[in-house]
Amino acid sequence: MKNQKAEEIFRDFLKRGKNRITPERFEVLDAALDHDGHFGADDLFIKMKNDNSRVSRATVYNTLELLAQCELISRRNFGDNITRFESNYKRQTHDHLICIDCGKIVEFSEPKIKKLPASICEELGFELDSYSFNIFARCKDKSQCKQN
Helix, strand or coil, rough: CCCCCHHHHHHHHHHHCCCCCCHHHHHHHHHHHCCCCEHHHHHHHHHHHCCCCCHHHHHHHHHHHHHHHHHCCEEEEEECCEEEEECCCCCCCCCEEEEECCCCCCCCHHHHHHHHHHHHHHHHHHCCCCCCEEEEEEECCCCCCCCC
């Protein structure tokens, strides 16, 4: 059990929702939490297949949705209509800078931004649940842009 605490969280979530607890779902959990950076459901499925997993594509898709619902992973969309995921487990809150030419994604953390969502919610009479902050820009150094 590589991610024992995460497995406990997921097992409790599945029980509360009366979802089946299967070894395949925990295999997807481990693969998703161990994946470095952002990934699509198909990316994870292919990686798991390449690692000789027998988990079906449907199980990967369904389990990623459950993992997002219990907040072990986050669903991300960077303006290209592709749903990506990333682990929330044991990770620092961060935001994203995305090149609109090559799609490069840079994660960053800025203390001023972290305070802003709660402040805005308080001011407008809301309770903060979560937030996502993405900056869309272009790589300054064109030789480093993945488009080339």
